[in-house]
Amino acid sequence: MDKEELYCILSDFSANNPDLILSLSKREREILMYWISDFDYKAISEKLYISENTVRTHIRNINGKLNINSKTILAVTVLLQLFGI
Numbered sequence: 001m002d003k004e005e006l007y008c009i010l011s012d013f014s015a016n017n018p019d020l021i022l023s024l025s026k027r028e029r030e031i032l033m034y035w036i037s038d039f040d041y042k043a044i045s046e047k048l049y050i051s052e053n054t055v056r057t058h059i060r061n062i063n064g065k066l067n068i069n070s071k072t073i074l075a076v077t078v079l080l081q082l083f084g085i
Contacts (some may be wrong), residue, residue, distance in 0.1 A: 003038055005038055007033055007034055007044060013018060023065045024066075027058065028058055028061060028062050029063075030048070031044060031059065032062055032074075033049070034048075035071070035074075035080075036071070036074060036078055041056060041059075062074070
């Protein structure tokens, strides 16, 4: 499974679970799905037509809102919520 497929799967789950991480904006959720699908800042910025600094700011805000500072823990947290575990 490549990054694009993983992003699509996670995005579908996220779209069907609007309660997921309610404190995040739509854009933050979009960036989050790319981030935990292992896209780097540059790839995310190219996909969304925003600067790398904007991506960094969004990720910093996501981490702050969720009180998480590890990409791995962030991914596990999101996946646990997506699958209702």
